[in-house]
Amino acid sequence: MSTTQEIAAQIREAAKRLLSEGKVDCVIGFAQGTVPMRDYPYFAYTPEEAENLTWSRFCCNNLSNFLIRRPKGEKDKVAIVAQGCVSRNIVGLIKENQITRDQVYILGVASPGMVDRNKVQALFPLKTITEVIEDGDDLIVKGMGFEERVPTKTVLRQNCYTCVMRNPVIKDEMIGEESALTHGGNIDKVAAPWEKLGPEERWAAFQEEFKDCIRCYACRDACPLCYCHVCFVDEARPQWCGKTQEEADVATFHILRAFHCAGRCTDCGACESACPVGIKMRKLTSKIEKDIRELYGYTPGMDLKSTPPLSVYKPNDPQEFIK
């Protein structure tokens, strides 16, 4: 298995080749962040800019988000670095007619599993981490007066443990070799953690998880499924959802946000990674994904042919709740 540094070098090579040959107008990838563990989405328009591209275990954004509504004046063809979940979202966008397949050139990579920076920070309470370097299966975490090795496996994002598709489902070019499909976790064992609680406890758990929400909408903005021109929370006439941090407004936002993603969410974890207060909204969204799997046997974004589960029906769909 190649290291992420080797993959990064190959991504740079491929990007330079594509840009200098004029095959694409832009390569969307990641560049090293100015703070540790926060590599950020980067748009390379020239072979020189392609030098800044990188690949690491800190690439938590879902790049397919940037394929939607590309600014006017730019030409259409873009290359994008995509691991399993991102490629699944690209499939979703193609199916939902947001982009066409020939608009994108997919540089496929096998996902190494991304690091949850909150987990790393939690290991060093009250300390400032100044540098984190990947070294084989470990992370070397450096700060003022300390330097420690942390096994990467222990600090991955929760959704990466239960990933079912680390390799890209569609690609034009593979960078590095394909890896094992899963990380070994079983999503059905951890999805919908509040199911075992009673109604009151569920509500309490829901409130506890979302009580810190500041309604910044970072989860929505990071999500490649959220491309409505006017989101229901931004609409003023009528105002579907209040703008306060009251329990009812916060709950409405998160329930509806989750519901809008029903049957489309690929569990890429971009929402959780984007949250500035560390809310684990997958505790909510995983319930819907589980239902879609169990009721309609569908896993979003796995291929271009299957029909989205909520745009079709079968005569024998479950309906015991209808009186």
Added chain:
Amino acid sequence: MFARRRFAVLKNLLEYVGIEPGRLHFSWISSAEATKFQETVLAVTEAVKALGPAKHMIKDIRKVA
């Protein structure tokens, strides 16, 4: 038929976050089924009355403003 799938997911989601089962009802009633409509409305109001006033998702404008 499409709605059936969406409602199945929505109902499960709302119950999952702690809205009591029985507060949310679905029914298929044709415009020709007056009796069924009446029966359903009675059943729904009874079920909701039995649960009492809603405890969640309440916003008191006087407190917020």
